[in-house]
Amino acid sequence: MTTPSAPVPGPGILDIAPYVGGESKAAGTARPIRLASNESALGPSAKALAAYRALADEIHRYPDGGAAELREAIGRHHGLDPARIVCGAGSDELIGMLLRAYAGADSEVLYSRHGFLMYPIGAQAVGATPIAVPERELTADVDGFLARVTERTRIVFVANPNNPTGTYLPAEEMARLHAGLPRHVVLAIDAAYAEFVNRNDYEPGIALVNRADNVVMLRTFSKIYALAGLRLGWAYCPPAIADVLNRIRGPFNVSAPALAAGVAAIEDVAAVARARAHNDRWLPRLSERLSALGLKLTPSVGNFVLPRFPDDPRHNADAAFEFLQSRGILTRKMAAYGLPQHLRITIGTGEEMEIVAAALAEFMGIA
């Protein structure tokens, strides 16, 4: 056996196309309109900001590694047992922990074809094989998932609602997916956008976690709570899975300012209601404005829309992206998600929505 002349990473690592986040800068504008990362339009709760600032004099101290106060606050708010909650530095970290714990070389991880990119990236990082399951009308396909389960399947990731498509699976469909999975396969329901959903047949995953040993629900403070920069998420788990995640997580994986801001944010019910009302107002308005321009929209239940642009090079998604960027408006290109004709646009402030709708009308030659 020849000895390598340089350090060699684990299997699959060099096949990973690194995650590219949304743009945050546009040439010629000091304050671009940032609609590329599904951050909240209204910003964080004033109470969360105050709690964050109050921590400034204490940052020489380690945080509470067990996140007890935050888990209790989450438990009170959602009616959950805090012992079954595990906190992470964003739900990204929890996705990685689930993969490290339950997947690995020779295993398969299923995700929806246009699902969140950290599922395949995280799977490759632990040497597992990500399997993209085709969608139906940009929606996760339960039968497609079930048809691709093999004896090597370890985790099925479903973002519900899904980013970037904005579509969702009703509770009954999610229960049907769960019922069809072998009991040793983890069903990870990523409900990052749950708080924005306004549908009677939607359930974020709590009910399923309560009655199954193999379902985990992931949540984040990055979206409606508007704390993306602090990195804070949580998982609601069966007791045995919470135990496993607690064994492998870093001892102080969530920072003290994040813990403090998280407690204040989850208790500020009025701030969440405002953010939700704002989305309820602008999601349909922006959708209607873009549809009226002839752009095709799949109905979204999140805080973003995904218009499909025409194929002609003057009006396609790349041209629209450039045009908007030249106006200081940042949106997200979707080629990495297999949707090169689409752009994802986050619901921003009312003023930002007026500006983006007017700019796209001009781009489409309708203004």
Ligand SMILES: Cc1ncc(COP(=O)(O)O)c(C=O)c1O
């Ligand atoms: C479906 C989904 N899951 C997880 C995340 C990551 O969230 P966090 O900021 O908590 O890591 C995102 C962020 O865009 C997302 O869209």
